[in-house]
Amino acid sequence: MTIRVLTGITTTGTPHLGNYAGAIRPAVRASEQPGVDAFFFLADYHALIKCDDPARVARSRLEIAATWLAAGLDPQRVTFYRQSDIPETTELCWFLTCVTAKGLMNRAHAYKASVDQNEAKGVDPDDGVTMGLFSYPVLMAADILLFNAHKVPVGRDQVQHLEMARDIAQRFNHLYQGDFFVLPEVQIEEDVATLPGLDGRKMSKSYNNTIPLFEGGAKALRGAISRIVTDSLQPGQPKDADASHLFTLYRAFAQPDEVAAFRRDLESGMGWGDAKQALGDRLERDIAPMRETYNELMANPGRIEDILQAGASKARKLASPLMERVRDAVGLRTLGAASAGAKAGGKKAAAKAARFVSFRDEDGSFRFRLLAADGQELLLSESHANPKDAGQLMRRLQDEDVELREQDGQVHVILQGAVVARGVSEAGRIRQALESLRQE
Ligand code: TRP
Secondary structure, X not given: OOEEEEEEEEOOOOOEHHHHHHHHHHHHHHHOOOOEEEEEEEEHXXXXXXXOOHHHHHHHHHHHHHHHHHOOOOOOOOEEEEHHHOHHHHHHHHHHHOOXXXXXXXXXXXHHHHHHHXXXXXXXXXXXXXXXXXXXHHHHHHHHHOOOOOEEEEOHHHHHHHHHHHHHHHHHHHHOOOOOOOOOEEEXXXXXXXXXXXXXXXXXXXXXXXXXXXXXXHHHHHHHHHOOOOOOOOOOOOOOHHHOHHHHHHHXXXXXXXXXXXXXXXXXXOOHHHHHHHHHHHHHHHHHHHHHHHHHHHHOHHHHHHHHHHHHHHHHHHHHHHHHHHHHHHOOOOOXXXXXXXXXXXXXXXXXXXXXXXEEOOOOOEEEEEEOOOOOEEEXXXXXXXXXXXXXXXXXXXXXXXXXXXXXXEEEEEEOOEEEEXXXXXXXXXXXXXXXXXXX
16 A cells, blocks of 8 residues: 655745755655655745745745755656645635634644743733734645645654644544545654754754755855864864764765764864865765756746646645535535435434445545444445446445455455455444445
8 A cells, every 4th residue: 555645845945954864855765665655845835924025935935846856856756746736725724724623723832832932021922923823733734634645754843733633634524424534644754864053053044054955056065064163173183073063964975884984084183174075075976966956947947837837736636526525525515416415414414324435545446435323434345446336336235235254353245255345343333334224
């Protein structure tokens, strides 16, 4: 089974070396793994919450897109798009907003931090807090749930947002009695490099200690390296490699044998000037070819636009059928057309009865589940290439006598000798649910 992995990048800044080693490089590598269906998007709606400088938002979208592509992201393989090109995002965001408890949002760390600061300053607790900031987690939930992502790789600061996304998904599924949304799981990258900046603290724009990735070319990269703080040991004096940020930076890019050689050189008295030269050379080996692609892309923004548009239409092919279901579920239906919900007599009747729920699997095949009256999953059908076959089978399960065979802790549903569905619940419950459908 393929795992759908999705993550968003807020478009407010220019990626630096720390972003590359800590986020971009591991994400691109992970997207190349077999069995991974990766979704990466530019979270430019989120950018508006943090930044009201249009030029900066526009520039950052371009730079971040070019950086990810230059870093090897393959837009054929992954779905790479801009959040603002997916109108379904804001539509879903509203539906989710309507089921999200305000109290849940009150507990969001980012919002609470603003309130705490305001209280410390003695001003109104909500001073400077926009509805965008307050509802930030709902928009993020919409990003994730719209594509039924299984795993969401993020930094630790985002863990609470993932919990909220699960909470919101569960609430919607429960309220509207269906399996509309997968409950996403957070994925914390444990062993990715956190690079030290020029002063040895974590490399971060807010510390003003970053090493540029592509901006300013090789000159800016070398210039920044020359400003890395070292101790005052002279050439010839042995250096403590493990205490040096230079060494940490080198290690984040070099192979083990290169790292061992660099360590030996430092320990046997290499001067800091030479060490900086060696670090610059090693970084350039990785970065120069990517920088070339980056510069080419930056000179041809139309090409990036085309790639992002293609990504958006790929993404919308998935988003639009889901939104059809969601609209129908909440009651926004074409007038006069019978809908799944209406046929079942609306939400109340649907809530009382066992029911089949059909869905489209990641591989494009058609399947369905049998859910008990309380929403518990009883059966999962085999895959069908054709939705009609799946529909027909649903009817037969309802109308014909089926055999339930217990095997390896699973219940197999057998029709004319073939396993057509599998369940995890007891045979008795499944039988009961099927019978209740027959009486309808
Ligand atoms: N909030 C995330 C961050 O600041 C960015 C983001 C927006 C995101 N939507 C997302 C991450 C959806 C993962 C999934 O890092």
